[in-house]
Amino acid sequence: MLRFFLRRFVVAVLVALTVLTFAFLLTRLSGDLAISIAGPNASQADIDTIRQVYGLNRPLWVQFFDWLGRAVQGDFGESYFFRDRVSKLIGERIPITMSLGLTGLAIALVVGLPLGILAAVREGSWVDRAVSLVALIGQAMPSFWLGLILMIVFGLKLGWLPISGTGSWEHYVMPGVVLAFSAIPSLTRLTRSGMIEVLASDYIRTARAKGLTRFSILVKHGFRNAAIPVVSITAVQLGFMLGGSVVIETVFALHGVGFLAWESISKNDFPVVQAVVLVLALLYIGLTLLADLLNAVLDPRLRT
Numbered sequence: 001m002l003r004f005f006l007r008r009f010v011v012a013v014l015v016a017l018t019v020l021t022f023a024f025l026l027t028r029l030s031g032d033l034a035i036s037i038a039g040p041n042a043s044q045a046d047i048d049t050i051r052q053v054y055g056l057n058r059p060l061w062v063q064f065f066d067w068l069g070r071a072v073q074g075d076f077g078e079s080y081f082f083r084d085r086v087s088k089l090i091g092e093r094i095p096i097t098m099s100l101g102l103t104g105l106a107i108a109l110v111v112g113l114p115l116g117i118l119a120a121v122r123e124g125s126w127v128d129r130a131v132s133l134v135a136l137i138g139q140a141m142p143s144f145w146l147g148l149i150l151m152i153v154f155g156l157k158l159g160w161l162p163i164s165g166t167g168s169w170e171h172y173v174m175p176g177v178v179l180a181f182s183a184i185p186s187l188t189r190l191t192r193s194g195m196i197e198v199l200a201s202d203y204i205r206t207a208r209a210k211g212l213t214r215f216s217i218l219v220k221h222g223f224r225n226a227a228i229p230v231v232s233i234t235a236v237q238l239g240f241m242l243g244g245s246v247v248i249e250t251v252f253a254l255h256g257v258g259f260l261a262w263e264s265i266s267k268n269d270f271p272v273v274q275a276v277v278l279v280l281a282l283l284y285i286g287l288t289l290l291a292d293l294l295n296a297v298l299d300p301r302l303r304t
Helices: 002-029 033-038 044-053 060-072 086-121 126-140 143-157 169-199 202-209 214-243 245-251 257-266 270-298
Strands: none
Touching: 002 060, 002 270, 060 270, 086 126, 086 169, 086 214, 086 245, 086 257, 086 270, 126 169, 143 169, 143 245, 169 214, 169 245, 214 270, 245 257, 257 270
């Protein structure tokens, strides 16, 4: 198990370094940072001053290793627009993004897993086709469009839920549903295919012959063995939710990391953009590593 963990950890570190490098280079390839910071009406003297103040006149590799050394210590520099530490800005807003992502994941699991099991048990029936139709609609529906529809219906027309802000748990219901709606199709399909394969296994027929209850066969013997790929896709979906929260947080005015990224891009605040990309990528990599370890615990064959 230790060797398995070390192999996965080395891969995760290499991926993190790759993401860190691209996060730095992409902001530099977008244009002259000094001109972006100074604005279109700035004089050449102002641009040269900014280059000097922010160290943009140094060689690119010197800037990279300087940023890398500070980033490893959790120091992402100072925001050009907010005039505050980038690490402080992200630290204040990441709880909102995490709460939103976990809410969306919980809703997706509560809805997607039972639908997948139900479709597998009723394979080929109208129930199976209805579940497939729901999954297809969820896969095709744009998140921002669904968010606007929910805001109009449940926020403005019915007045049941607030349409913006983070004051209470009610503020996370609609954005959580929107995030969940994009994850439900993949969870449902994977659960369905896994359960269909497991229910056709010999040990399931043996369990039926022993007279075990239907619930015990489905949950204890069926879903437990079909859950291995579901664990992986769950971690991946949570990473997608955290990384894709930019649109949802903007629509619902949730001041999380996604909204911070949108503000920073619009203000050419490149230190914040670099840090947000890196932090979200590290969260995604960490979740993938955790999923690999959980799968290895559930199925010892994966360790080799």
